Amino acid sequence: MKLYECTGEDNYLEDAKGHLRLILSRQDTESSPVNGFIRAWKPGQQDTALNYFPDDKMSNHLITPFFPVWSIVEAIRTIKDPELNNKAREAFNLYFEGYIKYFDNISSFGNVPMGLYRKDPGGSRKTGNYYYRWGYVNNEDEEWWNGINPLLGYAGAYLIRGGLLTGNDEAVRVGQQQIDFIYGCNPFNSSTVTGMGYNQPDFFKTTTYVPHTPEIVGAVMAGIGSSDDDKPVLLPGWWQTTEYWMEAVAGTIMALNELNSYQFSRQIK
Numbered sequence: 001m002k003l004y005e006c007t008g009e010d011n012y013l014e015d016a017k018g019h020l021r022l023i024l025s026r027q028d029t030e031s032s033p034v035n036g037f038i039r040a041w042k043p044g045q046q047d048t049a050l051n052y053f054p055d056d057k058m059s060n061h062l063i064t065p066f067f068p069v070w071s072i073v074e075a076i077r078t079i080k081d082p083e084l085n086n087k088a089r090e091a092f093n094l095y096f097e098g099y100i101k102y103f104d105n106i107s108s109f110g111n112v113p114m115g116l117y118r119k120d121p122g123g124s125r126k127t128g129n130y131y132y133r134w135g136y137v138n139n140e141d142e143e144w145w146n147g148i149n150p151l152l153g154y155a156g157a158y159l160i161r162g163g164l165l166t167g168n169d170e171a172v173r174v175g176q177q178q179i180d181f182i183y184g185c186n187p188f189n190s191s192t193v194t195g196m197g198y199n200q201p202d203f204f205k206t207t208t209y210v211p212h213t214p215e216i217v218g219a220v221m222a223g224i225g226s227s228d229d230d231k232p233v234l235l236p237g238w239w240q241t242t243e244y245w246m247e248a249v250a251g252t253i254m255a256l257n258e259l260n261s262y263q264f265s266r267q268i269k
Contacts (some may be wrong), residue, residue: 001078016176017084020075023068024091028098036098037116038068038092066155069095073162077101084121086260094161096171100159102127106135109185110177112155114148131210135226135233147222147241149192153251160258164265172262179255182223182248192221192242193252201236204243213244220248 004012005083051057066205072095075088104110116130125132156178163171177185184191184198191197196216205212221242225233235241 001074005078009257013079016075017081020071020079020088021082023071024087026068027091027094029094031130032128034099034102034116034130036095036100038066038095047176066158069162070154070158071139073158073165076162081151089166092166092171093168096159096162096168096174100171100174103132103266104174104177109187110174111148111152111181111186112174112178116227118154122228125230133226135224135229135230147192147225147245147248148183149223149248150251151218152181153220153248153253153255155251156255157251157258160255160262164258164262172259175190175255176259179252182220182252186222186224188234190224190234192223192248194219194221201234201242204237204239206243208240216244218249219244220252221245222248 001013001016003009005017023038028035028037028039069092069149072088072091076085076092079085079088099113103113107113111134114133114136116127116132118130119130120126121133123131123133125134136146136151156175159171159175159178163169163173163175182192183196188199188201190199190201192200194203194215195201201221203219222239222245223241225235225241227233233241
C-alpha cells in the first residue's frame with residue numbers, strides 16, 4: 001500500500017489486495033469467548049501460536065506492531081474497492097468486538113495483551129481453549145521482563161486510527177487507554193515517560209557510552225514488564241524496563257498523533 005501511495009502504480013495496489021485477502025482469511029470468527037484475532041501461520045506447518053506472528057517465539061517480536069491489524073486499518077484508508085473496503089471494516093470491528101473488548105473488560109487498566117497461545121507460556125491465564133499473557137519474553141535470555149510500551153503504543157495507534165475510520169468511538173477510547181498506561185495509569189502509578197506525569201522510575205544509564213545518555217524530556221522507556229508467571233515488573237535503573245527505546249517512542253508518538261487527528265475531527269463536526 002505504501003509503494004502504491006508513493007508511485008501510483010496499480011500493480012502494487014493489486015499486491016496489497018492479495019495480501020489483505022490472505023490476512024482476512026486468517027481471522028478467527030468462531031472461537032469463544034474470544035475471537036476476531038488473526039491466526040498466525042507458517043507455510044507447510046500447523047499453527048503453533050494464535051497471535052499475529054508465525055510461531056510461538058514471541059521473543060523475536062519485541063519491537064514490531066501488530067502488522068496484520070495495522071494492515072487492515074490501512075486498507076480501510078487506502079483500498080477504495082467497495083467490497084474489499086467493507087470487508088476490512090468488518091474485520092476491524094470484529095477484531096475489536098471479539099478480542100479487544102474482551103480483554104478491556106477483564107483488565108484493571110484496559111491494556112491490550114501480548115496475544116493468545118495454544119500452550120501455556122507462563123502465568124496459567126486461560127480463556128476458552130487458549131492461554132494469554134499481558135507481557136512478553138526477552139529475546140536475549142528468555143526472561144519474561146521486557147517492557148511492553150512498544151506493544152501499547154502501536155496498539156493504541158491502530159485502535160485510534162481504526163476507530164476514526166470506522167466511526168467506532170469505543171475503539172478510540174481503548175486506544176487512549178494504552179497511552180494512559182504508559183503515562184502512569186498502571187499498577188505502579190508510574191509514568192515511564194521522562195518529564196511527563198509522575199513517579200518516573202530511575203532510567204537506565206548505559207555504561208556502553210561515556211558520558212551516558214542524559215535525561216530527555218519526552219523520551220519513552222521500555223515500560224512495565226512481567227515475571228515468568230506474568231506478574232507486572234518494574235526495574236528502576238535496569239535496561240529491561242527503563243531503557244529509552246526508539247520503538248517505545250515511535251509507538252507512543254504514533255498513538256498521540258492519531259488521537260490528535262481524532263480530536264480534530266470531532267471539532268470539525
